[in-house]
Amino acid sequence: MTEIRVLVQLCEELSDDRLLAALGSALDGSGLNVSPVDPGRLRRFARRWLDAKTAELWERARATQTYRIWAETAGPEQVIEADDLATALLRKGVPGEIAAPAAVAMHRDEVARAPVYDVAFSCAERQTEYVQLAVSAVRATGLCVFFEKEMTYEWWGKNFIVEGRRVYGRSARYFVPFFSEEYLSEPRPRDALEWAMSAAVERGDDYILPVVVGDVSVPANLLGPNIGYLRADEHSPEQLAAALRAKVAASRASDVEPRDIGVIVRGVRGSQ
Incomplete structure (x- = not known):
C-alpha cells in the first residue's frame, strides 16, 4: 500500500x-x-x-x-x-x-x-427584523451563526441558490426555519427547507429546530405532528439563543473523540 x-x-x-x-x-x-x-x-x-x-x-x-x-x-x-x-x-x-x-x-x-456553522437560520423577508435580533442574541453566546440575508457581499457574483443549499444541506450543526405564512409561500425559504429536510434523513430529526411565527398551520409533510417546535411569540430572541446554546453544547458533548485512524488501519493491515 x-x-x-x-x-x-x-x-x-x-x-x-x-x-x-x-x-x-x-x-x-x-x-x-x-x-x-x-x-x-x-x-x-x-x-x-x-x-x-x-x-x-x-x-x-x-x-x-x-x-x-x-x-x-x-x-x-x-x-x-x-x-x-x-x-x-x-x-x-x-x-x-x-x-x-x-x-x-x-x-x-x-x-x-463539513459543518462550519453551529446554527443556520432561514426565514421569509417579513420576519427578517425578528430573526436578526435572534441572530445577534445567539452570536452573543459565542455560537457561529449563518443568516443568508447577511451574505450580500460574500455571495456577490456567486449562485446564491447553490451556496445556500450547501449550507442548509451540510454546513450547519442545526437548521432553524421560522415558519410563517410567507415562509410557506416564498420559493427561497421553501428551497432551503427542502435541502435541510434531505439532510435530516441522514443527520437525524433534531437537525431541524422549527420556530412557528403567528397563527400558521404548517403542512404535515413539512412538520409532522410528533415534531416539537417553539413559538416565536412565546420566546424572546434571548430565550431562543439560550435554548440553542444548550442544544449545541449537548451536541458537542456527545461528540466522540476521534482516534488515530492511521494507527488503527495499520494494525488491521498488519493482521491480514
Whole structure:
C-alpha cells in the first residue's frame, strides 16, 4: 500500500484544477476519449466525471473494512483521510492512478462541506427584523451563526441558490426555519427547507429546530405532528439563543473523540 500513499501525497500537492486534470489524464489512460493536450477540456471532463461517479465511488469505499473501521471510531464531524479513502478504493478494484486523485478530490469536497456553522437560520423577508435580533442574541453566546440575508457581499457574483443549499444541506450543526405564512409561500425559504429536510434523513430529526411565527398551520409533510417546535411569540430572541446554546453544547458533548485512524488501519493491515 506504500505506492498508493505516495500517489496520494503527490496529488495533495496539486491545486484543484491540476488535480482534476490529473484525474482526467488517468481516465484517458483507461481508454476514455479525452485529449491530454487540451488541459481546459481535461479539467471540465474530470469534474463532470467525478460528479457523476462520486456516489459509486463512495459506495465502493463504504463496503470495505478500511472504511467500516474508520466510521466506527471517527467523530461525527470527522472526514476520512485521502490515503485511507484511496486504499479503500484500491481494494475495490479502482486503479491507483484513478483512486489517488479521486480520493484527494473527494476528500476536499467532504472538507468543504463539513459543518462550519453551529446554527443556520432561514426565514421569509417579513420576519427578517425578528430573526436578526435572534441572530445577534445567539452570536452573543459565542455560537457561529449563518443568516443568508447577511451574505450580500460574500455571495456577490456567486449562485446564491447553490451556496445556500450547501449550507442548509451540510454546513450547519442545526437548521432553524421560522415558519410563517410567507415562509410557506416564498420559493427561497421553501428551497432551503427542502435541502435541510434531505439532510435530516441522514443527520437525524433534531437537525431541524422549527420556530412557528403567528397563527400558521404548517403542512404535515413539512412538520409532522410528533415534531416539537417553539413559538416565536412565546420566546424572546434571548430565550431562543439560550435554548440553542444548550442544544449545541449537548451536541458537542456527545461528540466522540476521534482516534488515530492511521494507527488503527495499520494494525488491521498488519493482521491480514
